[in-house]
Amino acid sequence: MDDCGSPILRRLLDSLPDAVRETHVRLGDVTAQIDAERVLEVLRFLRDDPELEFDMLSDVTAVDYLGEEPRFEVVYHLYSLPKNHRLRVKARVSEQAAEISSAVELWPSANWLEREVWDLYGIRFRDHPDLRRLLLYEEFEGHPLRKDYPKERRQPLVGPRN
Protein backbone atom coordinates (compact mmCIF):
# COMPACT_ATOMS: atom_id res chain seq x y z
CA MET A 1 0.00 0.00 0.00
CA ASP A 2 1.16 3.49 -0.78
CA ASP A 3 2.10 5.80 2.07
CA CYS A 4 1.60 8.85 -0.22
CA GLY A 5 4.72 10.43 1.26
CA SER A 6 3.16 10.74 4.70
CA PRO A 7 5.28 9.55 7.65
CA ILE A 8 2.07 8.89 9.61
CA LEU A 9 0.79 6.46 6.99
CA ARG A 10 4.25 4.91 6.65
CA ARG A 11 4.34 4.19 10.36
CA LEU A 12 0.80 2.79 10.34
CA LEU A 13 1.49 0.60 7.29
CA ASP A 14 4.72 -0.71 8.77
CA SER A 15 3.05 -1.70 12.01
CA LEU A 16 -0.40 -2.89 10.97
CA PRO A 17 -0.12 -3.53 7.22
CA ASP A 18 -3.10 -5.86 6.86
CA ALA A 19 -5.54 -3.64 8.76
CA VAL A 20 -5.31 -0.82 6.22
CA ARG A 21 -7.47 -1.05 3.12
CA GLU A 22 -6.73 2.21 1.35
CA THR A 23 -4.77 5.39 1.89
CA HIS A 24 -4.71 8.85 0.38
CA VAL A 25 -3.40 12.32 1.08
CA ARG A 26 -5.73 14.59 -0.82
CA LEU A 27 -5.98 18.32 -0.15
CA GLY A 28 -3.43 17.87 2.63
CA ASP A 29 -5.65 15.54 4.68
CA VAL A 30 -3.95 12.27 5.58
CA THR A 31 -6.53 9.50 5.36
CA ALA A 32 -6.50 5.80 6.06
CA GLN A 33 -9.38 3.49 5.39
CA ILE A 34 -9.18 0.50 7.65
CA ASP A 35 -10.85 -2.81 8.31
CA ALA A 36 -13.94 -2.16 10.46
CA GLU A 37 -13.28 -5.29 12.50
CA ARG A 38 -9.91 -3.98 13.62
CA VAL A 39 -10.85 -0.39 14.33
CA LEU A 40 -10.13 -0.61 18.04
CA GLU A 41 -6.73 -2.16 17.48
CA VAL A 42 -5.75 0.52 14.95
CA LEU A 43 -7.02 3.39 17.09
CA ARG A 44 -5.23 2.04 20.15
CA PHE A 45 -2.00 1.79 18.17
CA LEU A 46 -2.40 5.35 16.88
CA ARG A 47 -3.00 6.63 20.41
CA ASP A 48 -0.17 4.77 22.12
CA ASP A 49 2.54 4.78 19.49
CA PRO A 50 5.30 7.17 20.65
CA GLU A 51 5.95 8.37 17.09
CA LEU A 52 2.32 9.22 16.36
CA GLU A 53 0.82 10.11 19.76
CA PHE A 54 -2.72 10.83 18.63
CA ASP A 55 -3.96 11.84 22.05
CA MET A 56 -7.14 13.58 20.95
CA LEU A 57 -10.14 12.07 19.22
CA SER A 58 -11.51 15.31 17.77
CA ASP A 59 -14.52 14.00 15.98
CA VAL A 60 -16.52 10.92 15.12
CA THR A 61 -19.10 11.03 12.40
CA ALA A 62 -20.51 8.89 9.63
CA VAL A 63 -21.39 9.24 5.97
CA ASP A 64 -24.21 7.42 4.25
CA TYR A 65 -23.27 6.30 0.72
CA LEU A 66 -26.69 4.95 -0.17
CA GLY A 67 -26.49 2.45 -3.01
CA GLU A 68 -22.90 1.45 -2.32
CA GLU A 69 -21.93 -1.61 -0.40
CA PRO A 70 -20.92 -1.42 2.41
CA ARG A 71 -23.28 1.48 2.83
CA PHE A 72 -21.94 3.47 5.77
CA GLU A 73 -18.57 4.91 6.55
CA VAL A 74 -17.63 5.83 10.11
CA VAL A 75 -15.10 8.66 10.13
CA TYR A 76 -12.71 9.45 12.98
CA HIS A 77 -10.65 12.61 13.09
CA LEU A 78 -7.57 12.35 15.26
CA TYR A 79 -5.29 15.12 16.41
CA SER A 80 -1.97 14.89 18.16
CA LEU A 81 -1.23 17.71 20.55
CA PRO A 82 2.51 17.00 20.97
CA LYS A 83 3.13 16.40 17.27
CA ASN A 84 0.53 18.85 15.90
CA HIS A 85 -0.63 16.53 13.14
CA ARG A 86 -3.96 15.12 12.09
CA LEU A 87 -5.20 11.87 10.65
CA ARG A 88 -8.56 10.77 9.33
CA VAL A 89 -9.45 7.13 9.89
CA LYS A 90 -12.41 5.64 8.08
CA ALA A 91 -14.10 2.29 8.31
CA ARG A 92 -16.86 0.91 6.12
CA VAL A 93 -19.90 -0.62 7.81
CA SER A 94 -22.60 -2.58 6.03
CA GLU A 95 -26.28 -1.77 6.30
CA GLN A 96 -27.24 -5.17 7.73
CA ALA A 97 -24.68 -5.16 10.51
CA ALA A 98 -24.58 -1.37 11.08
CA GLU A 99 -22.27 -2.00 13.98
CA ILE A 100 -18.70 -1.13 14.93
CA SER A 101 -16.61 -1.25 18.10
CA SER A 102 -16.89 1.68 20.43
CA ALA A 103 -13.82 3.80 21.10
CA VAL A 104 -15.02 4.99 24.51
CA GLU A 105 -12.48 2.85 26.32
CA LEU A 106 -9.72 4.71 24.45
CA TRP A 107 -11.08 8.25 24.60
CA PRO A 108 -14.07 9.39 26.68
CA SER A 109 -14.74 12.04 24.02
CA ALA A 110 -16.08 9.19 21.88
CA ASN A 111 -19.02 8.76 24.26
CA TRP A 112 -21.24 11.61 23.10
CA LEU A 113 -19.93 11.59 19.53
CA GLU A 114 -20.84 7.93 19.10
CA ARG A 115 -24.21 8.50 20.69
CA GLU A 116 -24.80 11.17 18.08
CA VAL A 117 -23.84 8.82 15.25
CA TRP A 118 -26.18 6.17 16.66
CA ASP A 119 -28.92 8.77 16.98
CA LEU A 120 -28.65 10.22 13.49
CA TYR A 121 -27.35 7.26 11.45
CA GLY A 122 -28.45 4.22 13.43
CA ILE A 123 -24.98 2.73 13.59
CA ARG A 124 -24.57 0.74 16.79
CA PHE A 125 -21.34 0.94 18.77
CA ARG A 126 -20.41 -2.34 20.39
CA ASP A 127 -19.60 -2.11 24.13
CA HIS A 128 -20.64 1.51 24.38
CA PRO A 129 -21.49 2.14 28.05
CA ASP A 130 -24.57 4.28 27.43
CA LEU A 131 -25.84 4.12 23.87
CA ARG A 132 -28.85 6.42 24.05
CA ARG A 133 -29.99 8.99 21.54
CA LEU A 134 -28.15 12.26 22.04
CA LEU A 135 -29.92 15.02 20.13
CA LEU A 136 -33.32 13.51 19.44
CA TYR A 137 -35.85 12.07 21.85
CA GLU A 138 -36.41 8.42 22.66
CA GLU A 139 -39.69 8.14 20.77
CA PHE A 140 -38.23 9.43 17.50
CA GLU A 141 -38.72 6.92 14.71
CA GLY A 142 -35.83 6.30 12.34
CA HIS A 143 -32.44 7.91 11.93
CA PRO A 144 -32.75 11.21 10.10
CA LEU A 145 -29.32 11.59 8.53
CA ARG A 146 -29.72 8.40 6.53
CA LYS A 147 -30.16 9.34 2.91
CA ASP A 148 -33.39 7.36 2.63
CA TYR A 149 -35.01 9.34 5.45
CA PRO A 150 -37.14 11.96 3.69
CA LYS A 151 -36.66 15.48 5.01
CA GLU A 152 -40.38 16.18 5.08
CA ARG A 153 -41.33 13.09 7.06
CA ARG A 154 -43.57 13.82 10.04
CA GLN A 155 -43.02 12.14 13.37
CA PRO A 156 -45.91 10.83 15.49
CA LEU A 157 -46.94 13.10 18.34
CA VAL A 158 -45.65 11.98 21.69
CA GLY A 159 -47.96 12.31 24.65
CA PRO A 160 -46.92 13.02 28.22
CA ARG A 161 -44.40 10.49 29.48
CA ASN A 162 -45.84 9.65 32.89
Place this chain on the structure above:
Amino acid sequence: MPEVSNRLTYRRLETQEDDFGRDLHTEHQLLNMGPSHPATHGTVKFLIELDGETICDIDIQVGYLHRGFEKECESGTWYQAIPYTDRLNYNSAILANVGYCLAVEKLLEIETPLRCQWLRVMASELSRLGDHLTRCGAACLELQAMTPFLYGIEARELCWDLQEILCGARVTSNYVRIGGVKHDMPREFPAVCREYIAKIRALLRDFEAVVTSNRIFVDRLTGTGVISQEDCIRYAVTGPILRSTGVPLDLRKAQPYLVYDEIDFDVPVGEVGDNYDRYLVCVEEMQQSLRIVEQCLAQLEKLGPGPVDVLDPRVRWPAKGRVFNRMEELIQQFKAVTEGPRVPAGEGYLAIESANGELGFYLVSDGSAVPVKVRCRPPSLINLAPMGKMLKGAMLADLIPTFDFINMVGGECDR
Protein backbone atom coordinates in the same frame (compact mmCIF):
# COMPACT_ATOMS: atom_id res chain seq x y z
CA MET B 1 -46.53 28.72 75.95
CA PRO B 2 -43.31 30.72 75.78
CA GLU B 3 -41.69 28.16 78.03
CA VAL B 4 -42.38 25.36 75.58
CA SER B 5 -41.04 27.23 72.60
CA ASN B 6 -37.87 28.11 74.53
CA ARG B 7 -37.30 24.53 75.34
CA LEU B 8 -37.81 23.52 71.76
CA THR B 9 -35.27 26.04 70.54
CA TYR B 10 -32.81 24.87 73.13
CA ARG B 11 -33.22 21.27 72.14
CA ARG B 12 -32.74 22.01 68.47
CA LEU B 13 -29.53 23.87 69.17
CA GLU B 14 -28.28 20.93 71.15
CA THR B 15 -28.81 18.41 68.37
CA GLN B 16 -27.25 20.78 65.86
CA GLU B 17 -24.11 20.90 67.94
CA ASP B 18 -24.04 17.16 68.18
CA ASP B 19 -24.37 16.75 64.44
CA PHE B 20 -21.85 19.40 63.60
CA GLY B 21 -18.77 17.23 63.40
CA ARG B 22 -20.56 14.34 61.75
CA ASP B 23 -20.31 13.57 58.05
CA LEU B 24 -23.90 14.26 57.11
CA HIS B 25 -25.63 12.59 54.22
CA THR B 26 -29.18 12.77 53.06
CA GLU B 27 -31.26 10.51 50.96
CA HIS B 28 -30.19 11.12 47.35
CA GLN B 29 -32.67 13.12 45.40
CA LEU B 30 -33.05 13.86 41.72
CA LEU B 31 -33.32 17.45 40.64
CA ASN B 32 -34.44 18.52 37.19
CA MET B 33 -32.76 21.71 36.09
CA GLY B 34 -33.91 23.04 32.76
CA PRO B 35 -34.54 22.77 29.83
CA SER B 36 -35.32 26.40 30.48
CA HIS B 37 -33.83 27.73 33.66
CA PRO B 38 -33.34 31.39 34.61
CA ALA B 39 -29.74 30.83 35.68
CA THR B 40 -28.55 29.10 32.55
CA HIS B 41 -28.36 30.87 29.22
CA GLY B 42 -28.93 27.94 26.97
CA THR B 43 -31.61 25.34 26.48
CA VAL B 44 -30.29 22.21 28.10
CA LYS B 45 -31.57 19.90 30.80
CA PHE B 46 -29.55 18.67 33.74
CA LEU B 47 -30.79 15.72 35.70
CA ILE B 48 -28.80 16.08 38.89
CA GLU B 49 -28.43 13.51 41.62
CA LEU B 50 -27.97 15.41 44.85
CA ASP B 51 -26.77 14.47 48.28
CA GLY B 52 -27.93 17.50 50.20
CA GLU B 53 -26.39 20.27 48.13
CA THR B 54 -23.54 18.16 46.82
CA ILE B 55 -23.63 16.93 43.26
CA CYS B 56 -23.19 13.16 42.95
CA ASP B 57 -23.93 12.79 39.27
CA ILE B 58 -25.27 14.81 36.37
CA ASP B 59 -27.01 13.53 33.29
CA ILE B 60 -26.76 16.26 30.70
CA GLN B 61 -29.53 16.12 28.11
CA VAL B 62 -28.91 18.19 25.01
CA GLY B 63 -30.78 18.45 21.75
CA TYR B 64 -33.57 20.90 22.51
CA LEU B 65 -32.36 23.19 19.74
CA HIS B 66 -31.76 20.48 17.15
CA ARG B 67 -32.95 21.82 13.81
CA GLY B 68 -31.36 19.30 11.49
CA PHE B 69 -28.48 21.51 10.33
CA GLU B 70 -26.71 18.69 8.51
CA LYS B 71 -29.86 17.29 6.91
CA GLU B 72 -30.84 20.75 5.72
CA CYS B 73 -27.38 21.40 4.28
CA GLU B 74 -27.48 18.11 2.41
CA SER B 75 -30.63 19.14 0.59
CA GLY B 76 -29.55 22.56 -0.68
CA THR B 77 -26.66 23.95 -2.67
CA TRP B 78 -23.27 24.65 -1.17
CA TYR B 79 -24.21 28.31 -0.97
CA GLN B 80 -27.47 27.72 0.86
CA ALA B 81 -25.65 26.30 3.86
CA ILE B 82 -23.97 29.61 4.72
CA PRO B 83 -26.99 31.23 6.42
CA TYR B 84 -27.42 28.07 8.49
CA THR B 85 -23.85 28.35 9.73
CA ASP B 86 -24.77 31.78 11.10
CA ARG B 87 -27.26 30.07 13.33
CA LEU B 88 -24.83 27.57 14.81
CA ASN B 89 -23.10 29.77 17.33
CA TYR B 90 -25.22 32.89 17.12
CA ASN B 91 -22.86 34.77 19.44
CA SER B 92 -20.10 34.59 16.88
CA ALA B 93 -21.78 33.93 13.57
CA ILE B 94 -18.93 35.08 11.36
CA LEU B 95 -16.55 32.50 12.78
CA ALA B 96 -18.79 29.69 11.57
CA ASN B 97 -19.21 31.44 8.19
CA VAL B 98 -15.45 31.60 7.84
CA GLY B 99 -14.97 27.98 8.88
CA TYR B 100 -17.54 26.64 6.43
CA CYS B 101 -16.37 28.76 3.49
CA LEU B 102 -12.73 27.88 4.11
CA ALA B 103 -13.68 24.20 4.08
CA VAL B 104 -15.56 24.55 0.77
CA GLU B 105 -12.65 26.52 -0.66
CA LYS B 106 -10.37 23.70 0.40
CA LEU B 107 -12.39 21.28 -1.71
CA LEU B 108 -12.42 23.75 -4.60
CA GLU B 109 -8.69 24.39 -4.11
CA ILE B 110 -9.02 28.13 -4.37
CA GLU B 111 -7.30 30.80 -2.37
CA THR B 112 -9.00 34.10 -1.76
CA PRO B 113 -7.28 37.46 -2.39
CA LEU B 114 -5.21 38.93 0.42
CA ARG B 115 -7.66 41.73 1.08
CA CYS B 116 -10.47 39.24 1.59
CA GLN B 117 -8.37 37.24 4.03
CA TRP B 118 -7.61 40.30 6.15
CA LEU B 119 -11.28 41.28 6.12
CA ARG B 120 -12.24 37.78 7.25
CA VAL B 121 -9.71 37.87 10.07
CA MET B 122 -10.98 41.26 11.20
CA ALA B 123 -14.61 40.13 11.12
CA SER B 124 -13.69 36.89 12.94
CA GLU B 125 -12.01 38.75 15.75
CA LEU B 126 -14.91 41.17 16.19
CA SER B 127 -17.09 38.10 16.40
CA ARG B 128 -14.83 36.38 18.94
CA LEU B 129 -14.81 39.55 21.02
CA GLY B 130 -18.61 39.61 21.05
CA ASP B 131 -18.72 35.96 22.06
CA HIS B 132 -16.31 36.40 24.96
CA LEU B 133 -18.17 39.51 26.11
CA THR B 134 -21.40 37.56 26.17
CA ARG B 135 -19.81 34.70 28.08
CA CYS B 136 -18.18 36.89 30.75
CA GLY B 137 -21.11 39.31 31.00
CA ALA B 138 -23.72 36.61 31.28
CA ALA B 139 -21.64 34.74 33.84
CA CYS B 140 -21.69 37.87 36.02
CA LEU B 141 -25.43 38.25 35.54
CA GLU B 142 -26.07 34.68 36.57
CA LEU B 143 -23.94 35.22 39.65
CA GLN B 144 -26.28 38.13 40.45
CA ALA B 145 -24.05 40.98 39.27
CA MET B 146 -26.01 43.20 36.93
CA THR B 147 -23.52 46.04 36.46
CA PRO B 148 -20.68 44.15 34.77
CA PHE B 149 -23.23 42.43 32.56
CA LEU B 150 -24.37 45.81 31.31
CA TYR B 151 -20.78 46.91 30.69
CA GLY B 152 -20.21 43.73 28.74
CA ILE B 153 -23.40 44.06 26.74
CA GLU B 154 -22.67 47.70 25.95
CA ALA B 155 -19.29 46.65 24.54
CA ARG B 156 -20.97 43.83 22.62
CA GLU B 157 -23.42 46.32 21.15
CA LEU B 158 -20.42 48.24 19.80
CA CYS B 159 -19.09 45.04 18.21
CA TRP B 160 -22.47 44.39 16.66
CA ASP B 161 -22.68 47.99 15.43
CA LEU B 162 -19.35 47.46 13.71
CA GLN B 163 -20.65 44.25 12.17
CA GLU B 164 -23.69 46.14 10.98
CA ILE B 165 -21.53 48.74 9.24
CA LEU B 166 -19.45 45.95 7.75
CA CYS B 167 -22.17 43.69 6.45
CA GLY B 168 -25.59 45.14 7.19
CA ALA B 169 -26.62 42.65 9.85
CA ARG B 170 -25.98 42.65 13.54
CA VAL B 171 -26.25 39.06 14.70
CA THR B 172 -26.66 36.56 11.89
CA SER B 173 -24.30 38.31 9.56
CA ASN B 174 -24.08 36.00 6.52
CA TYR B 175 -20.98 37.98 5.58
CA VAL B 176 -18.61 35.43 4.13
CA ARG B 177 -19.04 33.91 0.68
CA ILE B 178 -17.40 30.93 -0.95
CA GLY B 179 -14.35 32.54 -2.51
CA GLY B 180 -14.79 35.96 -0.97
CA VAL B 181 -16.85 38.17 1.25
CA LYS B 182 -20.15 39.91 0.61
CA HIS B 183 -18.44 43.24 -0.06
CA ASP B 184 -15.46 45.31 0.97
CA MET B 185 -15.68 47.41 4.13
CA PRO B 186 -17.27 50.84 3.70
CA ARG B 187 -14.91 53.80 3.44
CA GLU B 188 -15.80 55.18 6.87
CA PHE B 189 -15.27 51.85 8.60
CA PRO B 190 -11.64 52.20 9.81
CA ALA B 191 -12.30 55.52 11.54
CA VAL B 192 -15.48 54.29 13.24
CA CYS B 193 -13.79 51.04 14.18
CA ARG B 194 -10.85 52.80 15.85
CA GLU B 195 -13.24 55.03 17.77
CA TYR B 196 -15.23 52.01 18.94
CA ILE B 197 -12.12 50.06 19.88
CA ALA B 198 -11.19 52.89 22.25
CA LYS B 199 -14.70 52.75 23.72
CA ILE B 200 -14.57 48.96 24.06
CA ARG B 201 -11.19 49.22 25.80
CA ALA B 202 -12.67 51.72 28.27
CA LEU B 203 -15.63 49.43 28.92
CA LEU B 204 -13.35 46.45 29.41
CA ARG B 205 -11.37 48.50 31.95
CA ASP B 206 -14.60 49.23 33.83
CA PHE B 207 -15.65 45.60 33.55
CA GLU B 208 -12.38 44.36 34.94
CA ALA B 209 -12.37 46.97 37.69
CA VAL B 210 -15.72 45.70 38.94
CA VAL B 211 -15.13 42.00 38.47
CA THR B 212 -11.55 40.73 38.33
CA SER B 213 -10.66 41.29 41.97
CA ASN B 214 -14.19 41.35 43.31
CA ARG B 215 -14.18 39.18 46.40
CA ILE B 216 -17.54 37.53 45.76
CA PHE B 217 -16.77 36.82 42.13
CA VAL B 218 -13.30 35.47 42.87
CA ASP B 219 -14.63 33.22 45.63
CA ARG B 220 -17.38 31.82 43.44
CA LEU B 221 -14.96 31.06 40.61
CA THR B 222 -11.73 29.99 42.25
CA GLY B 223 -11.42 26.25 42.58
CA THR B 224 -14.79 25.50 40.97
CA GLY B 225 -15.31 23.45 37.84
CA VAL B 226 -11.71 22.27 37.84
CA ILE B 227 -10.58 19.91 35.10
CA SER B 228 -7.10 18.55 34.63
CA GLN B 229 -4.99 18.88 31.51
CA GLU B 230 -5.11 15.14 30.87
CA ASP B 231 -8.89 15.00 31.17
CA CYS B 232 -9.25 17.93 28.78
CA ILE B 233 -7.18 16.10 26.20
CA ARG B 234 -9.01 12.81 26.73
CA TYR B 235 -12.33 14.56 26.30
CA ALA B 236 -10.99 16.53 23.27
CA VAL B 237 -11.85 19.79 25.00
CA THR B 238 -10.39 22.79 23.18
CA GLY B 239 -10.52 26.56 23.36
CA PRO B 240 -10.34 28.68 26.52
CA ILE B 241 -11.11 25.66 28.74
CA LEU B 242 -8.08 23.73 27.48
CA ARG B 243 -5.93 26.87 27.61
CA SER B 244 -7.01 27.54 31.19
CA THR B 245 -5.30 24.27 32.17
CA GLY B 246 -2.02 25.51 30.73
CA VAL B 247 -2.02 23.98 27.24
CA PRO B 248 -1.27 26.74 24.72
CA LEU B 249 -3.24 25.13 21.88
CA ASP B 250 -4.70 27.77 19.63
CA LEU B 251 -5.29 26.70 16.03
CA ARG B 252 -4.57 30.25 14.90
CA LYS B 253 -0.97 29.56 16.00
CA ALA B 254 -0.75 25.76 15.77
CA GLN B 255 -2.18 25.37 12.28
CA PRO B 256 -2.50 28.91 10.95
CA TYR B 257 -5.20 29.64 8.40
CA LEU B 258 -6.00 32.89 6.57
CA VAL B 259 -3.26 35.40 7.48
CA TYR B 260 -2.94 34.60 11.18
CA ASP B 261 0.74 33.71 10.75
CA GLU B 262 1.44 37.34 9.81
CA ILE B 263 -0.31 38.75 12.85
CA ASP B 264 1.30 39.50 16.16
CA PHE B 265 -0.78 38.23 19.08
CA ASP B 266 -0.34 36.20 22.23
CA VAL B 267 -2.11 33.08 23.47
CA PRO B 268 -2.93 33.42 27.16
CA VAL B 269 -2.94 30.28 29.30
CA GLY B 270 -4.09 29.55 32.84
CA GLU B 271 -2.57 27.39 35.55
CA VAL B 272 -5.10 25.28 37.42
CA GLY B 273 -8.02 25.03 35.01
CA ASP B 274 -10.77 26.40 37.24
CA ASN B 275 -13.46 28.88 36.32
CA TYR B 276 -11.39 31.85 37.40
CA ASP B 277 -8.59 30.83 35.03
CA ARG B 278 -11.14 30.55 32.24
CA TYR B 279 -12.37 34.03 33.03
CA LEU B 280 -8.82 35.44 32.99
CA VAL B 281 -8.06 33.67 29.70
CA CYS B 282 -11.20 35.10 28.09
CA VAL B 283 -10.48 38.62 29.32
CA GLU B 284 -6.96 38.49 27.92
CA GLU B 285 -8.19 37.02 24.64
CA MET B 286 -10.49 39.99 24.23
CA GLN B 287 -7.51 42.33 24.50
CA GLN B 288 -5.65 40.21 21.96
CA SER B 289 -8.65 40.31 19.60
CA LEU B 290 -8.65 44.10 19.78
CA ARG B 291 -4.95 44.07 18.95
CA ILE B 292 -5.62 41.84 15.94
CA VAL B 293 -8.44 44.09 14.70
CA GLU B 294 -6.11 47.10 14.86
CA GLN B 295 -3.46 45.26 12.88
CA CYS B 296 -6.08 44.27 10.31
CA LEU B 297 -7.22 47.87 9.90
CA ALA B 298 -3.64 49.03 9.40
CA GLN B 299 -2.97 46.26 6.92
CA LEU B 300 -6.19 46.86 4.97
CA GLU B 301 -5.33 50.54 4.64
CA LYS B 302 -1.83 49.62 3.51
CA LEU B 303 -3.14 47.17 0.92
CA GLY B 304 -5.44 49.77 -0.59
CA PRO B 305 -8.54 49.01 -2.62
CA GLY B 306 -8.53 45.71 -4.41
CA PRO B 307 -10.64 42.67 -5.18
CA VAL B 308 -12.27 40.82 -2.30
CA ASP B 309 -13.46 37.88 -4.39
CA VAL B 310 -11.56 35.27 -6.34
CA LEU B 311 -11.81 35.53 -10.10
CA ASP B 312 -13.22 32.06 -10.37
CA PRO B 313 -16.38 31.77 -12.44
CA ARG B 314 -17.24 28.51 -10.70
CA VAL B 315 -18.11 30.26 -7.47
CA ARG B 316 -18.40 34.00 -7.94
CA TRP B 317 -20.98 35.77 -10.00
CA PRO B 318 -20.09 38.13 -12.84
CA ALA B 319 -20.32 41.88 -12.28
CA LYS B 320 -23.84 43.28 -12.55
CA GLY B 321 -22.98 45.62 -15.42
CA ARG B 322 -21.98 42.68 -17.54
CA VAL B 323 -24.96 40.58 -16.49
CA PHE B 324 -27.34 43.28 -17.73
CA ASN B 325 -25.59 43.78 -21.05
CA ARG B 326 -24.17 40.47 -22.18
CA MET B 327 -25.81 37.16 -22.89
CA GLU B 328 -23.00 34.90 -21.59
CA GLU B 329 -22.80 36.55 -18.21
CA LEU B 330 -26.56 36.56 -17.89
CA ILE B 331 -26.58 32.81 -18.44
CA GLN B 332 -23.69 32.37 -16.04
CA GLN B 333 -25.49 34.32 -13.32
CA PHE B 334 -28.71 32.41 -13.94
CA LYS B 335 -26.96 29.07 -13.63
CA ALA B 336 -24.94 30.18 -10.61
CA VAL B 337 -28.11 31.19 -8.77
CA THR B 338 -30.41 28.36 -9.75
CA GLU B 339 -27.93 25.47 -9.76
CA GLY B 340 -25.19 26.67 -7.48
CA PRO B 341 -21.49 25.97 -7.81
CA ARG B 342 -20.25 22.44 -8.42
CA VAL B 343 -17.61 21.29 -5.99
CA PRO B 344 -15.11 18.64 -7.15
CA ALA B 345 -15.60 15.19 -5.67
CA GLY B 346 -13.61 14.55 -2.54
CA GLU B 347 -13.54 15.08 1.17
CA GLY B 348 -11.90 17.63 3.40
CA TYR B 349 -11.73 18.60 7.04
CA LEU B 350 -10.90 22.12 8.05
CA ALA B 351 -10.76 23.39 11.60
CA ILE B 352 -10.61 26.95 12.82
CA GLU B 353 -10.24 28.37 16.28
CA SER B 354 -13.68 29.60 17.22
CA ALA B 355 -14.49 31.37 20.47
CA ASN B 356 -15.22 27.99 22.09
CA GLY B 357 -12.44 25.95 20.56
CA GLU B 358 -11.91 23.83 17.50
CA LEU B 359 -14.77 24.40 15.07
CA GLY B 360 -14.30 21.89 12.29
CA PHE B 361 -16.14 21.24 9.07
CA TYR B 362 -15.89 17.87 7.39
CA LEU B 363 -17.32 18.05 3.90
CA VAL B 364 -17.88 15.31 1.36
CA SER B 365 -18.73 16.09 -2.23
CA ASP B 366 -19.61 13.77 -5.08
CA GLY B 367 -18.90 16.46 -7.66
CA SER B 368 -22.44 17.79 -7.83
CA ALA B 369 -23.95 21.05 -6.65
CA VAL B 370 -25.41 19.44 -3.52
CA PRO B 371 -23.19 18.33 -0.63
CA VAL B 372 -23.15 14.67 0.35
CA LYS B 373 -22.12 15.50 3.88
CA VAL B 374 -21.71 18.71 5.85
CA ARG B 375 -20.45 17.80 9.28
CA CYS B 376 -19.87 20.50 11.85
CA ARG B 377 -17.60 19.50 14.71
CA PRO B 378 -19.23 21.54 17.46
CA PRO B 379 -16.89 22.69 20.23
CA SER B 380 -19.88 23.54 22.44
CA LEU B 381 -21.09 19.95 22.50
CA ILE B 382 -17.69 18.39 23.02
CA ASN B 383 -16.73 20.87 25.75
CA LEU B 384 -20.00 20.24 27.58
CA ALA B 385 -19.51 16.47 27.79
CA PRO B 386 -17.02 16.51 30.71
CA MET B 387 -19.13 18.91 32.79
CA GLY B 388 -20.34 16.07 34.98
CA LYS B 389 -16.74 15.20 35.71
CA MET B 390 -15.89 18.83 36.53
CA LEU B 391 -18.72 19.05 39.03
CA LYS B 392 -18.70 15.68 40.76
CA GLY B 393 -18.62 16.38 44.50
CA ALA B 394 -19.10 20.11 44.01
CA MET B 395 -21.94 22.22 45.37
CA LEU B 396 -25.03 22.74 43.27
CA ALA B 397 -24.35 26.49 43.12
CA ASP B 398 -21.02 25.84 41.39
CA LEU B 399 -22.90 24.50 38.41
CA ILE B 400 -23.92 28.02 37.38
CA PRO B 401 -20.45 29.56 36.83
CA THR B 402 -19.10 26.30 35.41
CA PHE B 403 -21.85 26.09 32.83
CA ASP B 404 -21.36 29.78 32.01
CA PHE B 405 -17.67 29.41 31.32
CA ILE B 406 -18.14 26.26 29.27
CA ASN B 407 -20.25 28.63 27.18
CA MET B 408 -22.48 26.03 25.65
CA VAL B 409 -24.41 27.68 22.83
CA GLY B 410 -27.54 25.73 22.03
CA GLY B 411 -27.49 26.43 18.32
CA GLU B 412 -24.02 25.02 17.87
CA CYS B 413 -24.31 22.24 20.43
CA ASP B 414 -27.55 20.83 19.04
CA ARG B 415 -27.31 22.02 15.41
